Amino acid sequence: MLLPLLAGSAHAFPCDRLGLSCSLVMASPLGDDDKLQVVASMIDNAQNWNTDFTASEPPEGTAVVNNDLVSDAWIRIMAVQPSAYEDGRLLSPGYGEVVAKGNYEITTPYGSEYDDCDTQYHLDHQSKIVQYLNGKEIGVGETASFHTTTEVLNFGADLVIDAELSVDHYQWTLINDTEECVYDYTEQRNAQTVASDTLQVVRYQPNITNSFTVENKYYGITQIHFNASNYSWFRLQFNNKDYYEERLTEFDRFFTLEPYYILNFKPYAHKTVKYEGIRYYNNTFQVTNTDGCEILLGDYFRTYTIPCPLDYTPNHLEITTDKTVYFPGEPIHVTITSSVPAEVSYGNTTLLTQQSAGFIANIHENLITGNANGVQTFHAIHVTNPTIWITIIELLVFLLVAYIFWKIMTKIFGSLL
Numbered sequence: 001m002l003l004p005l006l007a008g009s010a011h012a013f014p015c016d017r018l019g020l021s022c023s024l025v026m027a028s029p030l031g032d033d034d035k036l037q038v039v040a041s042m043i044d045n046a047q048n049w050n051t052d053f054t055a056s057e058p059p060e061g062t063a064v065v066n067n068d069l070v071s072d073a074w075i076r077i078m079a080v081q082p083s084a085y086e087d088g089r090l091l092s093p094g095y096g097e098v099v100a101k102g103n104y105e106i107t108t109p110y111g112s113e114y115d116d117c118d119t120q121y122h123l124d125h126q127s128k129i130v131q132y133l134n135g136k137e138i139g140v141g142e143t144a145s146f147h148t149t150t151e152v153l154n155f156g157a158d159l160v161i162d163a164e165l166s167v168d169h170y171q172w173t174l175i176n177d178t179e180e181c182v183y184d185y186t187e188q189r190n191a192q193t194v195a196s197d198t199l200q201v202v203r204y205q206p207n208i209t210n211s212f213t214v215e216n217k218y219y220g221i222t223q224i225h226f227n228a229s230n231y232s233w234f235r236l237q238f239n240n241k242d243y244y245e246e247r248l249t250e251f252d253r254f255f256t257l258e259p260y261y262i263l264n265f266k267p268y269a270h271k272t273v274k275y276e277g278i279r280y281y282n283n284t285f286q287v288t289n290t291d292g293c294e295i296l297l298g299d300y301f302r303t304y305t306i307p308c309p310l311d312y313t314p315n316h317l318e319i320t321t322d323k324t325v326y327f328p329g330e331p332i333h334v335t336i337t338s339s340v341p342a343e344v345s346y347g348n349t350t351l352l353t354q355q356s357a358g359f360i361a362n363i364h365e366n367l368i369t370g371n372a373n374g375v376q377t378f379h380a381i382h383v384t385n386p387t388i389w390i391t392i393i394e395l396l397v398f399l400l401v402a403y404i405f406w407k408i409m410t411k412i413f414g415s416l417l
Helices: 020-026 032-041 386-416
Strands: 070-081 084-086 089-092 095-106 118-133 136-140 143-147 152-175 178-203 209-218 221-229 233-238 242-256 262-276 279-281 284-287 294-298 303-307 318-321 331-337 342-346 349-353 356-360 367-372 375-380
Touching: 020 032, 032 242, 070 152, 070 262, 095 118, 095 152, 095 178, 136 143, 209 294, 221 233, 318 367, 318 375, 331 342, 331 367, 349 356
Parallel strands: 070 178, 084 262, 089 178
Antiparallel strands: 070 095, 084 089, 095 143, 118 136, 118 152, 152 178, 209 221, 221 284, 233 242, 233 294, 242 262, 279 284, 294 303, 318 331, 331 356, 342 349, 342 367, 367 375
16 A cells, blocks of 8 residues: 655655755745655656665665575566555556665675684675566566556565575695695675565546547638547647647646655546636537547546547427317417527427427417527418407308398388289
């Protein structure tokens, strides 16, 4: 587990690696935690910072190995790059570089061994760092590259020290009645010492999805509907100038493994939006020039670049009703033909639908309107006053009766004449 360094560290921060500005910060009246935050923000290249240093003593919490020849042998996996620390796990994209550092001390024996009048020692030694991923060797040296699709990455590192000790034994020998300490034989003693460390990392690759649809084109404006999920950030780029960028994540910086102050990153939720030359509302974007359109999607580590699907088929919007003439209060059955949901309005009522709608006829309203992604259409109906029809019918009945009466009277009085 990676634990951030707390205030009051026993070892001074290595400002010699950053320069005067770091020294000024560390000498300022800021609190210790604030000082570390400031100097962490001054590091431009985290990979170089976590790699380009000499390790002499073991970091805090590192096990050491001792034996007859070797003392204080240690190794530590310092960093996996790139990586981010989240919810108690160290995350990696499944590719990058792992950095391991180690050191040891070795001492040549001295003094005469048992039964020797003198013993001479000649020590030769060499060491190497061998790195592993899930049990397979991935490199020799302080840095090793890796690329894997496994979900869990078990890193291992060994500091292997091979010592070759030549021991020249001298024995007392009587020569010309005089005991002399003379060379007898050479003994070869070889020993291997191994210090080890492990680190578990989880591969991080969220399933980023997106939807990009050209909804409408009118008066030189292209209207686009775009949404995405499981992203850390995205950017819609047009004509190398206009863009919309949204970020949901920022990163805190913190140090571990004193006295080397390894730089680590921890994501936190923080939404920021930047744009230029684009009008937007919710997931709808309007742009005047779509040349060179690209969709850029990113997680903590990766960036995916996708060309924009700019194909557009104009929407056909049509409104029909079950009849043309209605009485007030009579239901109006409306049928909508549209490839996308449309806003259908009658009087003060607006409905969002893609198939049908219903309204109640109003004597003062004779127009139904539709709008779908900027495409508009109209449909006229006639709402008549039933009292007028009643008056007309009564008048027609009166005229009919009068006509019949006239015909009867004509026949009666015509026969008398």
